[in-house]
Amino acid sequence: GEDVEQSLFLSVREGDSSVINCTYTDSSSTYLYWYKQEPGAGLQLLTYIFSNMDMKQDQRLTVLLNKKDKHLSLRIADTQTGDSAIYFCAEKRAGRRALTFGSGTRLQVQP
Amino acid sequence: DAGITQSPRYKITETGRQVTLMCHQTWSHSYMFWYRQDLGHGLRLIYYSAAADITDKGEVPDGYVVSRSKTENFPLTLESATRSQTSVYFCASSEQGATNEKLFFGSGTQLSVL
Numbered sequence: 001g002e003d004v005e006q007s008l009f010l011s012v013r014e015g016d017s018s019v020i021n022c023t024y025t026d027s028s029s030t031y032l033y034w035y036k037q038e039p040g041a042g043l044q045l046l047t048y049i050f051s052n053m054d055m056k057q058d059q060r061l062t063v064l065l066n067k068k069d070k071h072l073s074l075r076i077a078d079t080q081t082g083d084s085a086i087y088f089c090a091e092k093r094a095g096r097r098a099l100t101f102g103s104g105t106r107l108q109v110q111p
Numbered sequence: 112d113a114g115i116t117q118s119p120r121y122k123i124t125e126t127g128r129q130v131t132l133m134c135h136q137t138w139s140h141s142y143m144f145w146y147r148q149d150l151g152h153g154l155r156l157i158y159y160s161a162a163a164d165i166t167d168k169g170e171v172p173d174g175y176v177v178s179r180s181k182t183e184n185f186p187l188t189l190e191s192a193t194r195s196q197t198s199v200y201f202c203a204s205s206e207q208g209a210t211n212e213k214l215f216f217g218s219g220t221q222l223s224v225l
Contacts, residue, residue, distance in 0.1 A: 099214060101153045
């Protein structure tokens with residue numbers, strides 16, 4: 001996960017918006033993903049965006065992609081305590097089957 | 112709706128022992144993957160498989176062996192466990208031809224090598 005970077009920790013209050021950021025280095029990336037990992041569980045796909053898109057919205061989730069700066073963000077509106085988890089950014093590089101993951105951002109939601 | 116299951120859930124072993132982690136999926140997905148999760152490194156790819164009898168190395172394959180005699184199973188073997196292999200191991204699968212490459216993960220195996 002060296003080529004995909006994320007900040008390690010984010011703390012927000014319940015009801016606020018959370019923004020988790022990710023930077024990647026490979027301009028050939030075709031899809032970018034956000035996965036969520038709850039304690040003691042595997043990763044679950046939250047959302048993904050194709051590289052020719054700038055934004056994707058899915059209920060409380062908004063993904064923004066700045067391809068020029070190789071920057072991806074996930075905004076969670078009206079953050080709830082159930083959103084507390086580790087969030088992983090991942091990229092699919094052209095010609096590769098496996099995804100490359102970042103180190104994960106731990107989101108803590110305070111009541 | 113079993114999905115993808117890993118066993119054991121927890122394993123403690125000693126340095127030098129052989130350990131096999133099991134992964135089974137019920138979707139008939141062509142692709143299967145093994146990742147390890149370590150603090151500060153996120154998930155790193157160990158091995159993956161495109162189909163039965165086809166496997167390939169990932170980012171950190173040393174010390175591991177895989178096999179895929181059946182589409183639904185993808186066991187990972189540590190031939191001679193070392194302390195540096197203490198980690199959480201995740202198996203994942205995806206459909207062939209799925210251009211958006213969604214991965215489905217198992218719940219993980221937490222391995223401790225003493």
